[in-house]
Amino acid sequence: MTVVADVGVVETTVIVDAEVVEELEYVGFVTRVIAFAIDAALIDGVALLVGVVVALIFSILPDSHAAQAVVIAAGGAAFVLWWVGYFVTFWTTTGQTPGSRAMRIRVVRADDGDLHLRHAVVRLAGLLISLPLLWGFVPILLDDRRRGVFDRLAGTFVVATDQ
Amino acid sequence: MPQEQTTGGAARALSGIAATALRPATGMLSLGLRAAEDTALWTFDQLLASRIADEVVERLLESGQLERLADQVVDSPAIERVVARVMESRLVDETVARLLESDELWVMVDQIASSPAVTDAIGRQSIGFADQVAGEVRARSARADERVERIARRLLRRRQRLGTETP
Numbered sequence: 484m485t486v487v488a489d490v491g492v493v494e495t496t497v498i499v500d501a502e503v504v505e506e507l508e509y510v511g512f513v514t515r516v517i518a519f520a521i522d523a524a525l526i527d528g529v530a531l532l533v534g535v536v537v538a539l540i541f542s543i544l545p546d547s548h549a550a551q552a553v554v555i556a557a558g559g560a561a562f563v564l565w566w567v568g569y570f571v572t573f574w575t576t577t578g579q580t581p582g583s584r585a586m587r588i589r590v591v592r593a594d595d596g597d598l599h600l601r602h603a604v605v606r607l608a609g610l611l612i613s614l615p616l617l618w619g620f621v622p623i624l625l626d627d628r629r630r631g632v633f634d635r636l637a638g639t640f641v642v643a644t645d646q
Numbered sequence: 647m648p649q650e651q652t653t654g655g656a657a658r659a660l661s662g663i664a665a666t667a668l669r670p671a672t673g674m675l676s677l678g679l680r681a682a683e684d685t686a687l688w689t690f691d692q693l694l695a696s697r698i699a700d701e702v703v704e705r706l707l708e709s710g711q712l713e714r715l716a717d718q719v720v721d722s723p724a725i726e727r728v729v730a731r732v733m734e735s736r737l738v739d740e741t742v743a744r745l746l747e748s749d750e751l752w753v754m755v756d757q758i759a760s761s762p763a764v765t766d767a768i769g770r771q772s773i774g775f776a777d778q779v780a781g782e783v784r785a786r787s788a789r790a791d792e793r794v795e796r797i798a799r800r801l802l803r804r805r806q807r808l809g810t811e812t813p
Binding site: 511621 | 784
């Protein structure tokens with residue numbers, strides 16, 4: 484299978500055995516940032532809710548600095564796990580996070596294969612290092628296939644979908 | 647006085663004779679009428695049972711006469727006046743008030759509202775609305791994608807994408 488992209492076009496035709504299968508519409512910066520913001524809001528909202536519940540429970544227990552430190556460390560670890568699990572699970576199962584679903588976009592691999600755990604982890608790591616000043620998102624504006632740094636690292640594209 | 651009594655008696659006697667004489671005739675007449683009625687009903691039954699009735703109804707429907715008649719009835723000022731009078735009467739107000747007071751109405755409304763057909767329809771409408779909103783957001787964000795890219799490429803003096811260049 485070959486992914487053919489004319490230089491300077493947004494839409495690309497995926498060709499399998501010289502047969503045109505589908506046309507891909509690569510998704511740009513604004514749409515992806517909105518999708519990511521929706522995901523971030525969901526992740527933080529859930530984490531906040533859980534944090535409040537845990538804090539309320541601990542507020543009625545006897546005060547202990549050691550216990551507090553343990554709870555904070557456990558909370559931090561749980562948050563990281565939740566953050567990683569959220570993206571990895573959605574990317575490897577449907578290719579869409581809830582934010583992507585809302586914006587009707589999907590993560591696909593360049594070779595049209597399934598997105599495995601390693602691809603998802605690499606993409607997430609790339610996303611993390613791309614966050615300061617959104618520098619990793621800037622190539623989306625300049626790349627003909629609208630790929631960010633994390634897309635290049637994981638060999639993925641973000642394309643528009645009907646749902 | 648005796649003369650008046652004699653006249654009255656004669657009249658009664660005459661009417662009695664006439665009634666007696668006409669009795670067979672009226673009997674025959676009523677028998678004839680009943681036979682005619684039975685024959686008419688039998689003929690009508692036969693007509694209804696035959697294809698004629700169906701064809702008559704079909705032709706009547708096809709000819710459009712019924713529609714024209716219905717149009718004339720509906721458009722007639724007399725019908726309008728009757729309907730207006732009925733609507734303005736206290737009867738309608740009282741009927742509506744009683745209907746609203748009845749528990750059966752609200753039971754029926756509850757049953758309709760919770761029926762699968764209605765809930766499905768509401769669900770479909772909600773999904774349709776969500777789809778519409780999502781589609782519009784997506785379209786706007788796609789336009790914003792193009793605009794932001796155009797600006798970024800212009801600032802960095804990079805060539806524009808084919809098909810997205812401004813004229």
